[in-house]
């Protein structure tokens with residue numbers, strides 16, 4: 564077992580951290596206030612190879628491993644504390660990877676190069692107004708019609724709806740197939756028959772969340788991702804990848820909070836001593852650090868499992884992968900939230916101000932507690948299923 568990063572991984576991690584310090588931190592409040600990530604930030608990300616970075620080089624990406632992408636996700640989450648840039652980054656990394664693995668040659672050539680160059684957005688659309696956890700109960704349908712598929716229905720709480728509309732691009736969209744099973748389809752947002760709506764969120768304001776309505780929206784057969792009728796499994800593979808990167812971004816945010824807090828408690832005094840000397844605060848820091856460190860290595864192992872098995876098309880370790888991914892997605896968002904919340908309290912009244920900016924992180928990380936990329940109870944259900952067996956699933 565070797566926990567060392569390779570020289571290449573370390574160099575890339577350093578480069579992304581520098582980009583985070585120099586560009587993302589400088590822009591995060593503007594990203595939050597303006598409700599979008601500035602074009603120059605996306606340009607720099609594309610230049611560094613950060614957009615859809617696991618996509619193979621022939622489609623414009625850098626063919627990065629899940630481990631390298633995980634390391635970058637930590638740094639993007641540390642850099643833009645609002646999490647908006649991290650969401651943009653990880654959706655494209657996770658779902659770009661899935662499109663590259665399971666898409667037709669035509670759709671890969673059409674979609675991936677502009678996504679990797681920052682000229683289009685790629686996301687995921689599974690959630691519906693009637694619910695996101697019970698995906699098998701979804702109502703959006705697709706049926707074969709000549710040389711394409713026709714979609715009817717509605718998706719909700721989908722990230723990047725406005726970005727896909729304004730930049731170009733679309734979402735990998737899970738639908739119930741009229742012919743049986745599920746079809747996973749790449750759906751360009753600007754297709755005829757699609758209407759969009761933006762929701763007003765409380766955080767990560769720099770990336771939109773909204774609804775998509777499909778009124779007989781048509782996509783070519785080449786937009787099918789994975790085999791016809793078998794899209795559910797492909798989407799689940801994508802969730803394993805995306806949830807690992809979500810967890811990594813949360814770990815980056817947690818470390819940023821602790822670093823901010825450590826600097827402050829060494830400087831700020833009360834009762835004649837720096838706050839850092841008081842065990843009530845120092846021990847809290849140590850407990851949080853220990854938990855973040857544990858989940859960080861758990862997350863890197865999840866990425867390693869993906870690289871070693873799932874992303875090689877080897878599903879012989881599916882249960883181990885599912886357990887590792889569900890465990891980090893269950894642990895990383897709450898510990899990140901706890902770190903931000905505790906550090907806000909170390910700051911006292913200043914922690915409650917927009918100037919200090921900790922509230923950005925609190926609002927951003929909260930999205931992963933309420934449900935983005937799967938609610939915490941869904942992670943518990945996956946873990947319960949893998950530990951006890953399918954017969955103990957809490958639903959039929």
Ligand SMILES: Cc1cc2nc3c(=O)[nH]c(=O)nc-3n(C[C@H](O)[C@H](O)[C@H](O)COP(=O)(O)OP(=O)(O)OC[C@H]3O[C@@H](n4cnc5c(N)ncnc54)[C@H](O)[C@@H]3O)c2cc1C
Pocket residue numbers: 686687688689690691693694695696697719720721722723764772930933934935936937938939940941944957958
């Ligand atoms: C900021 C943000 C961005 C998002 N971006 C996207 C996106 O890009 N694409 C997309 O498709 N979706 C997106 N989502 C939606 C997300 O996937 C859903 O929120 C999630 O799947 C949960 O679905 P739901 O919100 O409908 O909650 P519900 O499914 O209605 O569940 C409500 C609550 O009940 C819990 N619950 C559900 N079933 C059980 C059970 N059997 N036992 C115990 N508890 C249970 C859930 O964990 C949750 O806490 C986003 C959400 C947010 C907040």
